[in-house]
Amino acid sequence: MNIVVLIKQVPDTWSERTLSDGDKTLDRASSDAVLDEINERAVEEALKIKEAGGDAEVTILTAGPDRATDAIRKALSMGADKAVHVNDEAIHGSDAVATAKVLAKAIGTVGDVDLVLAGNEATDGRSGAMAGVLGELLGWPSLTHANELSVSDGTATVKRETDEGTCDVTASLPAVVSVGEKINEPRYPSFKGIMAAKKKPVSKIGISDLGLDASEVGLAGSLVQVDSFAPRPPKSGGQKVEDEGDGGAKIAEFLVGQKLI
Amino acid sequence: MAEVLVLVDHVDGEIKKNTYEMLTAARRIGEPSAVVVGTPGTAAKLAEGLAAHGAEKIYVAESDDAVNYLSTPQVDALATLVERVSPPAVLIPAGADGREVAGRLAVRTNSGWLNDLIDVDGERAGTHSIFGGAFTVQSHVTTDTAVISWRSGSIEVEENAGAGTQETVDLPAIDGARAAKVSNRAPIVGGDRPELTEATVVVAGGRGVGSADNFDVVEGLADSLHAAVGASRAAVDSGYYPNQFQVGQTGKTVSPQLYIALGISGAIQHRAGMQTSKTIVAVNKDPEAPIFEIADFGIVGDLFSVTPQLTEEVGKRSS
Numbered sequence: 001m002n003i004v005v006l007i008k009q010v011p012d013t014w015s016e017r018t019l020s021d022g023d024k025t026l027d028r029a030s031s032d033a034v035l036d037e038i039n040e041r042a043v044e045e046a047l048k049i050k051e052a053g054g055d056a057e058v059t060i061l062t063a064g065p066d067r068a069t070d071a072i073r074k075a076l077s078m079g080a081d082k083a084v085h086v087n088d089e090a091i092h093g094s095d096a097v098a099t100a101k102v103l104a105k106a107i108g109t110v111g112d113v114d115l116v117l118a119g120n121e122a123t124d125g126r127s128g129a130m131a132g133v134l135g136e137l138l139g140w141p142s143l144t145h146a147n148e149l150s151v152s153d154g155t156a157t158v159k160r161e162t163d164e165g166t167c168d169v170t171a172s173l174p175a176v177v178s179v180g181e182k183i184n185e186p187r188y189p190s191f192k193g194i195m196a197a198k199k200k201p202v203s204k205i206g207i208s209d210l211g212l213d214a215s216e217v218g219l220a221g222s223l224v225q226v227d228s229f230a231p232r233p234p235k236s237g238g239q240k241v242e243d244e245g246d247g248g249a250k251i252a253e254f255l256v257g258q259k260l261i
Numbered sequence: 262m263a264e265v266l267v268l269v270d271h272v273d274g275e276i277k278k279n280t281y282e283m284l285t286a287a288r289r290i291g292e293p294s295a296v297v298v299g300t301p302g303t304a305a306k307l308a309e310g311l312a313a314h315g316a317e318k319i320y321v322a323e324s325d326d327a328v329n330y331l332s333t334p335q336v337d338a339l340a341t342l343v344e345r346v347s348p349p350a351v352l353i354p355a356g357a358d359g360r361e362v363a364g365r366l367a368v369r370t371n372s373g374w375l376n377d378l379i380d381v382d383g384e385r386a387g388t389h390s391i392f393g394g395a396f397t398v399q400s401h402v403t404t405d406t407a408v409i410s411w412r413s414g415s416i417e418v419e420e421n422a423g424a425g426t427q428e429t430v431d432l433p434a435i436d437g438a439r440a441a442k443v444s445n446r447a448p449i450v451g452g453d454r455p456e457l458t459e460a461t462v463v464v465a466g467g468r469g470v471g472s473a474d475n476f477d478v479v480e481g482l483a484d485s486l487h488a489a490v491g492a493s494r495a496a497v498d499s500g501y502y503p504n505q506f507q508v509g510q511t512g513k514t515v516s517p518q519l520y521i522a523l524g525i526s527g528a529i530q531h532r533a534g535m536q537t538s539k540t541i542v543a544v545n546k547d548p549e550a551p552i553f554e555i556a557d558f559g560i561v562g563d564l565f566s567v568t569p570q571l572t573e574e575v576g577k578r579s580s
């Protein structure tokens with residue numbers, strides 16, 4: 001089995017996130033960057049398949065700037081075998097579809113891939129559609145929002161859970177699967193894992209290695225253009241009152257004053 | 262006037278309110294055409310409501326397979342229609358299923374995709390709210406068709422009678438090797454309370470509620486206010502309340518008239534899902550809890566004494 005796990009480095013949600021004035025893209029420099037939590041779960045799921053037997057190879061794939069190397073190291077130290085890092089100035093500013101085009105080409109460099117694992121939704125862009133978009137580009141089925149995954153005899157089966165409900169989904173391999181927040185608890189990298197990760201191969205490539213042209217990616221290749229952005233006016237706290245046995249009544253009074261009840 | 266396609270959001274033969282918002286938004290751009298993808302007989306149940314909210318045309322794409330595959334029937338139906346009528350925009354609900362349909366449709370028709378819009382004008386300029394409402398962003402597509410995923414609860418629904426002329430769309434046969442087959446569908450049953458993302462009032466409980474049984478207190482207040490119930494991730498992770506009610510960065514984004522947070526500290530990831538609420542009320546026994554930084558009215562106190570009293574006061578006023 002040849003498994004590719006898509007990972008993304010995102011601004012730490014504990015830090016303030018902002019956009020850059022110039023090209024109105026995410027200002028990645030101004031906040032701490034971490035491996036998106038959901039991607040740790042995708043890596044975990046790939047490692048579980050590998051450990052369940054069969055000779056699976058797990059390749060980490062990311063499209064991102066220099067410092068995405070940290071996210072790659074983390075995934076490798078969890079136990080993945082190798083990584084592909086697409087790092088190219090031209091990719092900066094790509095919308096979801098343009099990013100997917102880069103990833104689809106990069107998956108092609110990994111050989112005969114059976115399974116692509118992704119997170120169901122990143123905490124920064126929240127487009128929440130990478131698996132579907134990639135499936136469409138590759139001509140493969142996408143099984144999305146998996147809370148359970150099993151793979152056997154050339155078939156992937158997932159239990160899918162979304163706000164709309166639950167269902168079972170099956171499709172033949174090769175396929176793209178996106179995992180949800182509840183699928184597993186990711187392992188912590190062991191000391192041995194961290195040491196081993198330093199020696200694992202990371203292939204660094206640019207878009208020309210993928211046969212893509214600068215006009216097909218980044219801001220130039222995106223079919224959506226951002227015109228402007230504005231921070232929400234800061235909300236200041238209002239009244240704060242100590243409960244003296246009449247807290248509930250006080251809230252009721254406030255709500256009446258606001259014509260909310 | 263150009264036709265604007267709206268993918269109808271429906272469950273169990275009923276139209277979801279989001280559909281009416283999308284028909285309202287579509288009318289700013291052109292003539293709204295509703296697209297129903299479902300099992301045979303679905304459109305007949307929905308036609309009246311769609312026409313009453315402005316659908317001039319209703320495209321009927323019905324087949325038994327419509328519910329047997331993930332997103333593919335919807336993408337196929339919309340792609341067929343995009344080809345046929347070259348709409349300036351296609352509006353699709355921004356839920357999990359809808360975003361998948363939208364992303365795939367954008368690729369298939371080579372259209373720009375405006376994801377998770379909360380507003381759009383007649384020139385197809387879209388407004389997004391990102392990072393949990395910390396920023397609003399304006400954007401537009403450079404293509405003839407804009408694929409728009411629409412966040413529910415964003416605009417007021419307008420009633421607007423449309424002709425509602427029905428027209429059949431044939432769904433192409435599904436290629437089994439490229440589609441994901443669905444079985445054992447179990448839609449989430451919402452119960453009698455309003456849906457979280459559509460509710461005018463949301464009452465949410467956090468880890469401070471302490472147990473699943475104690476959530477009765479939260480539900481009691483919610484019912485007195487005809488509100489939806491929400492929960493923090495800590496409450497969901499502790500098993501106090503089901504996953505689908507999680508509010509926050511990795512849960513739902515809500516923007517009701519009134520949000521009441523009970524025993525919720527107000528971590529940045531929770532705030533990301535509720536800070537655009539018009540009025541925020543918080544009850545927390547820790548005066549330093551960050552939720553008070555954004556609360557319009559806060560009580561420092563024990564939720565188990567404050568909440569029942571509030572429920573009673575609300576009851577008095579509504580009877």
Ligand SMILES: Cc1cc2nc3c(=O)[nH]c(=O)nc-3n(C[C@H](O)[C@H](O)[C@H](O)COP(=O)(O)OP(=O)(O)OC[C@H]3O[C@@H](n4cnc5c(N)ncnc54)[C@H](O)[C@@H]3O)c2cc1C
Pocket residue numbers: 013037123466467468469470492493494495496507508509510511512513523524525526527528529530531534544545546547550562563564565
């Ligand atoms: C990537 C990521 C995504 C996340 N996504 C989400 C998300 O979508 N939604 C979300 O909510 N969180 C999310 N979190 C978690 C978030 O950081 C917080 O851990 C979580 O919101 C805390 O929930 P809480 O406020 O209920 O619990 P706590 O932080 O434990 O707060 C409980 C509060 O209850 C108060 N309290 C206790 N007893 C009482 C009482 N009797 N009366 C009154 N007050 C009382 C306490 O003073 C305390 O302030 C995410 C975290 C990460 C890292």
Ligand SMILES: Nc1ncnc2c1ncn2[C@@H]1O[C@H](COP(=O)(O)O)[C@@H](O)[C@H]1O
Pocket residue numbers: 006007008036038039042061062063064096099103117118119120121122123125126127128129130131
């Ligand atoms: N630049 C990227 N490089 C690698 N994987 C990505 C990238 N962007 C998104 N993904 C994958 O797609 C998932 C969903 O992201 P999104 O569609 O941005 O919400 C993420 O959890 C990743 O698995």
